[in-house]
Amino acid sequence: MSLLTNVMDHSLDDGYAEAAARKQSEGTSGMPRTVRAKLSLAAGLVLAAVVVTVGAAQARVAAPTIAKERQELIDRIQRETAVADKLESTVGTLRGDVSARQREALKKDGGAGRADLVGMLSGAVAVHGPGVKLVVNDSKDATTGGNGNPRETSGFSDTGRVRDRDMQRVVNGLWESGAEAVAINGQRLTALSAIRAAGDAILVDNRPLVPPYTVFAVGDGERLSTRFQDSADGLYLHALQENYGIRTSISTEGDVRLPAAPSVIVRTAQPSTEKGTS
Secondary structure, three states: OHHHHHHHHOOHHHHHHHHHHHHHHHOOOOOOOOHHHHHHHHHHHHHHHHHHHHHHHHHHHHHHHHHHHHHHHHHHHHHHHHHHHHHHHHHHHHHHHHHHHHHHHHHHHHOHHHHHHHHHHHOOOOEEEEEEEEEEEOOOHHHOOOOOOHHHOOOOOOOOOOOHHHHHHHHHHHHHOOOOEEEEOOEEOOOOOOEEEEOOEEEEOOEEEOOOEEEEEEOOHHHHHHHHHHOHHHHHHHHHHHHHOOEEEEEEEEEEEEOOOOOOOOOOOOOOOOOOOO
16 A cells, blocks of 8 residues: 555656756756757758758649649540540441341342351351250369369369360260250350360360350250260260269250350451353
8 A cells, every 4th residue: 555655646747857857967958058069950950941841842843743644644545545445336337347248248149048047157146046955064072172163173183073175075066966056154156166274274265164064055955955965975974974973964945045156257258259141
């Protein structure tokens, strides 16, 4: 209790006062005493004030320049964006003109029906009709690594995972079985489409896919399903299911809707020459 009473009676202010008195008696107070020291302190304060003033002045002078450069950058971005929009519009117009000329040429050769058929087979137009739905997925064991993501496991050495060559055989088998249009995970396939592997991912036209792989094919549903399952590629898929646990399912659909391919590019073209008749 005596210690507590002593603390209450003698606050810390007494200690500070004693320390200040001791420094004053020893001549070690914080304020300079000589004229030289006072002049040095004043010079330091003046120098600090000059530095602050000059810095503020430079900032004020540079502000309009920075604002001007920023505005110039914004104007440049807007101009380039306008040019890009104009070019995109021009590309769209040219594509429409090319499509119209293609349809007109096909009408001359074989009628409007041929133009629609070519557009459907090339993937240039969206299609719908009866068909099949085929789902191919990695085995359950393949999803135990990489935090449940089979694309983060050790790689395609895992035989429980679907590989690019497996999807190639599936698609080729559907075409051979009578499919008129095919899409994987909403990605329409054309005669120029490629199914490849890049690292641990399966790519369709350079776009990565994520399992399960859902394949829609337009065609005679019952006939297409039967022919595919009895084909060599269908039996290959069945062997993957039996030996490696690859999960598959196939069903017929009354109305399958497939989007158009994102871009159908004519790589080469030659003008047709018509020989005159005498």
